[in-house]
Amino acid sequence: MAGPGRYEPDTTQGITRIEDLPTPIVIRKSRNYPHRACPQCGHRASRLRTVDRTLHDLGDTHSGRPRDLVVHYSQHYCGRCNGYFNANMDDLALPKSQYSHRVVSLAVRLVVEDGLPYRATSWHLWRDHRVFVPWSTIKNWVEATGEKS
Numbered sequence: 303m304a305g306p307g308r309y310e311p312d313t314t315q316g317i318t319r320i321e322d323l324p325t326p327i328v329i330r331k332s333r334n335y336p337h338r339a340c341p342q343c344g345h346r347a348s349r350l351r352t353v354d355r356t357l358h359d360l361g362d363t364h365s366g367r368p369r370d371l372v373v374h375y376s377q378h379y380c381g382r383c384n385g386y387f388n389a390n391m392d393d394l395a396l397p398k399s400q401y402s403h404r405v406v407s408l409a410v411r412l413v414v415e416d417g418l419p420y421r422a423t424s425w426h427l428w429r430d431h432r433v434f435v436p437w438s439t440i441k442n443w444v445e446a447t448g449e450k451s
C-alpha cells in the first residue's frame with residue numbers, strides 16, 4: 303500500500319558528474335550607475351567599468367533547480383581619494399561572499415537553532431533548498447556569529 307509517507311530519495315542522489323546536476327536558474331540584478339557618491343569622502347565618482355558577480359541564492363524547490371543571482375554592477379573611481387569602490391550591494395550579500403544573505407541566514411539557523419551538524423546542514427541545504435554550500439563554509443559562517451564554539 304503506497305501511503306502519503308512513502309519514501310522517495312532525492313532525485314540527485316547518486317549523481318557523480320557535476321554536469322548531470324540540474325542547471326541553475328539565472329536571475330539578473332543591476333547595481334550599475336553612471337555616478338555614485340564615494341563612501342570615503344562623498345565625492346561624486348564616475349563609473350570606470352562594469353563587472354558581473356554571481357551569488358548563489360536559495361534554489362527553486364518546484365523545479366528542483368538551483369538559483370543564481372548575477373549582479374551587474376559598476377566600479378567607480380574617486381579622483382579625490384585616488385581610490386576605487388564598487389556600487390553598493392550590501393542588501394544582497396556580504397562583500398566577497400559567493401552566497402546571498404538568505405543562504406547564510408538559513409544555514410546559520412539550521413546549526414544554531416536546530417543543532418544540525420555541519421555536514422548534515424550542507425546536505426539539507428542541497429536537498430531541500432537546492433543550494434550547494436561546503437560544510438567548511440557553513441562552519442566559518444557559524445563561527446563568525448559567535449553562537450557556537
Ligand SMILES: [Zn+2]
Binds near residue numbers: 342345381
Ligand atoms: Zn573619495
